[in-house]
Amino acid sequence: MATMAEQIEARIVAALHPASLEIIDDSHLHSGHAGHRAGGESHFTVIVKAAAFEGLSRVARQRAVYTALGDLMAPDRIHALVIRADTPDT
Known part of the structure; x- marks a missing residue:
C-alpha cells in the first residue's frame, strides 16, 4: 500500500x-x-506550484x-494540512 505522502502526490499530480x-x-x-498517530502520516505541509492556480485567490487555490x-482529508486520514499554493512564476 502506498504511503500517505505517495497518495497525496499522486492525487495532486493527476488533478493539478x-x-x-x-x-x-x-x-x-x-x-x-490531537490527531497524531504513532505511525505518523497525519500532519503534512504541501508546497505546490501549478499553472492551474493562475487567476485564483489563495482560498480558491487551497480549495x-x-x-x-x-x-484523504477525512479526519482518520490526514488530520492537518498546511498548503502553500503558488503559480510557477511566483
Whole structure:
C-alpha cells in the first residue's frame, strides 16, 4: 500500500499537473497532540506550484488542493494540512 505522502502526490499530480511539488510529513512535530498517530502520516505541509492556480485567490487555490485530495482529508486520514499554493512564476 502506498504511503500517505505517495497518495497525496499522486492525487495532486493527476488533478493539478504541478510544475513543482513538495510534500513534508510534519507528524513528528505533533507528538501528543490531537490527531497524531504513532505511525505518523497525519500532519503534512504541501508546497505546490501549478499553472492551474493562475487567476485564483489563495482560498480558491487551497480549495483546489482539498478537492484533489478528496477522501484523504477525512479526519482518520490526514488530520492537518498546511498548503502553500503558488503559480510557477511566483
